Amino acid sequence: MVALTARALAAAGVGVVLLDPHGTGDSGGDFADARWPTWLADVQTAAAWAEAETGGPVGLWGLRLGALLAAQAVAAAPARFARLVLWAPVARGETFLTQFLRIRVAAAMGDGQAGGGESTKALRAAWDAGETVEVAGYEVAPALAAAMDAAALADAPPPATLPVDWFELVAEEGRDPAPGARKAAEAWTGAGARVAVDPVVGDPFWSLQEIALAPNLIAATVAALTRGAP
Amino acid sequence: MSALEDVKDVLRDTLQLGARADAFDASTPLFGSLPEFDSMAVVTVITALEERFDFVVDDDEITAEVFETVGSLAEFVESKT
Numbered sequence: 001m002v003a004l005t006a007r008a009l010a011a012a013g014v015g016v017v018l019l020d021p022h023g024t025g026d027s028g029g030d031f032a033d034a035r036w037p038t039w040l041a042d043v044q045t046a047a048a049w050a051e052a053e054t055g056g057p058v059g060l061w062g063l064r065l066g067a068l069l070a071a072q073a074v075a076a077a078p079a080r081f082a083r084l085v086l087w088a089p090v091a092r093g094e095t096f097l098t099q100f101l102r103i104r105v106a107a108a109m110g111d112g113q114a115g116g117g118e119s120t121k122a123l124r125a126a127w128d129a130g131e132t133v134e135v136a137g138y139e140v141a142p143a144l145a146a147a148m149d150a151a152a153l154a155d156a157p158p159p160a161t162l163p164v165d166w167f168e169l170v171a172e173e174g175r176d177p178a179p180g181a182r183k184a185a186e187a188w189t190g191a192g193a194r195v196a197v198d199p200v201v202g203d204p205f206w207s208l209q210e211i212a213l214a215p216n217l218i219a220a221t222v223a224a225l226t227r228g229a230p
Numbered sequence: 231m232s233a234l235e236d237v238k239d240v241l242r243d244t245l246q247l248g249a250r251a252d253a254f255d256a257s258t259p260l261f262g263s264l265p266e267f268d269s270m271a272v273v274t275v276i277t278a279l280e281e282r283f284d285f286v287v288d289d290d291e292i293t294a295e296v297f298e299t300v301g302s303l304a305e306f307v308e309s310k311t
Contacts, residue, residue, distance in 0.1 A: 203243070209271070210246060
């Protein structure tokens with residue numbers, strides 16, 4: 001989905017660098033060594049490279065947790081970025097992390113340990129004790145968990161002058177984006193940012209077991225980035 | 231919309247069940263019966279319900295009983311909203 005969109009953007013004349021932050025995807029390092037500030041630095045490094053390579057204005061585009069990371073990167077270096085594109089951003093890292101930990105809680109439920117097996121509270125206590133917690137194959141270090149817990153879109157509003165394209169996927173035409181997204185967008189508006197959440201009909205492809213596409217999202221993203229500032 | 235229809239909607243959307251979900255009723259078994267309904271799916275469904283209804287699910291509410299059937303999940307949603 002991301003690669004398809006990158007190709008569609010490239011075909012429309014928008015250069016794209018896809019980033020696997022340290023410890024993820026094809027990048028070096030183990031996930032256990034992944035840290036939030038390292039990821040933020042990776043984003044700035046990639047942006048600097050793209051800027052030098054193209055000479056053009058650079059924007060950031062992020063999906064879910066990557067969108068939260070992108071928003072923080074923009075807030076840290078507002079002058080560097082000309083644009084921010086968000087796909088269903090994680091509004092609060094803490095909520096996301098709890099949902100992630102539930103994979104273990106739900107797995108324990110399958111093992112017949114309902115209620116007594118695992119709890120997000122106990123797993124969080126392990127982080128507090130300095131232990132790395134493994135969830136769904138990811139070794140999450142305490143420092144990464146703490147940084148994710150503290151990350152929130154509301155604390156990283158973009159400058160008022162920065163065009164933001166914020167897309168949320170909805171199941172059918174006429175549905176509103178989820179309340180969490182609306183609240184986060186309101187917090188940004190309150191901080192002076194010009195932002196509107198654009199609902200796009202499509203499947204939440206990142207959470208589905210089968211590989212799924214959201215063609216409307218690709219089209220809406222390419223359209224937004226090729227028509228200039230909104 | 232009733233909680234039962236809401237739950238069917240969420241299951242249809244999150245598990246890509248399509249028309250299969252139309253045949254669901256309160257007695258349709260979920261966890262341990264529906265092949266798509268593994269622990270990952272449980273998490274996805276909880277998240278979708280939280281986002282849709284803006285409530286928070288506690289750890290001790292994630293039980294095999296709640297996810298036993300479409301009806302038990304609908305009852306749970308009703309109790310939370």
